[in-house]
Amino acid sequence: MISTVRVVGRGRAGSAIAARLAERGLTVSAGREALADADLVLLAVPDGAIAEVAQQVPIGPWLAHVSGATSLQALEPHVRRFSVHPLQTLTQERGSEQLDGAWGAVTAETEEGRATARWLADMLGLHPFDVADADKPLYHAGAVMASNFLVTLYRASARLLEESHAPPEALVPLMTRTIENGFALTGPIARGDWSTVEAHLHALEERAPDLMPLYRALAEATRP
Secondary structure (H helix, E strand, C coil): CCCEEEEECCCHHHHHHHHHHHHCCCEEEEECCCCCCCCEEEECCCHHHHHHHHHHCCCCCEEEECCCCCCHHHHCCCCCEEEEEEECCCCCCCCHHHHCCCEEEEEECCHHHHHHHHHHHHHHCCEEEECCHHHHHHHHHHHHHHHHHHHHHHHHHHHHHHHCCCCHHHHHHHHHHHHHCCCCCCCHHHHCCHHHHHHHHHHHHHHCHHHHHHHHHHHHHHCC
């Protein structure tokens, strides 16, 4: 279907994607210039730059972006367009293997666009699923809560362990096992042990008052 790909952007997503497509035998060029020298031009640039870069790409090839929240309207005036969002956290310290087994959100406006997007997801090693353009902000909010806020939770929790003179790295096996156990809820809220929750709040009020709103909001959201 497609033999040549131009990846615009050399950040975390662009680097991993370019490496994976090259592994799959495609002819891949990568850089910051928005050239139309390939069957597919893939924008792996910050969300706020997508519309500007899209207008620099000559009409002709397929044009796609890898943003989870950005509408396809950002790719105007192109009509041969779609998006594939790898639902995975990526780092430049690792390579294309970090895409293995991840899921990918596919958004397209035509059957041909959807087929091309699913082809790209398959080439990247992703499990594709459809997300309507209008649903992308809501979908991406869920992704951010699962990934970015996990970092927030770890940092807040680690701070409390450090304040208690306990090693924060001890939290990692606990968090990992929670995932492995299918997110089964345990602990005082699951038991209805509200006296323990009040003890937590009392300790936070004395030692880390700025974390009380976070704890209260999470406790309320966790309440059965």
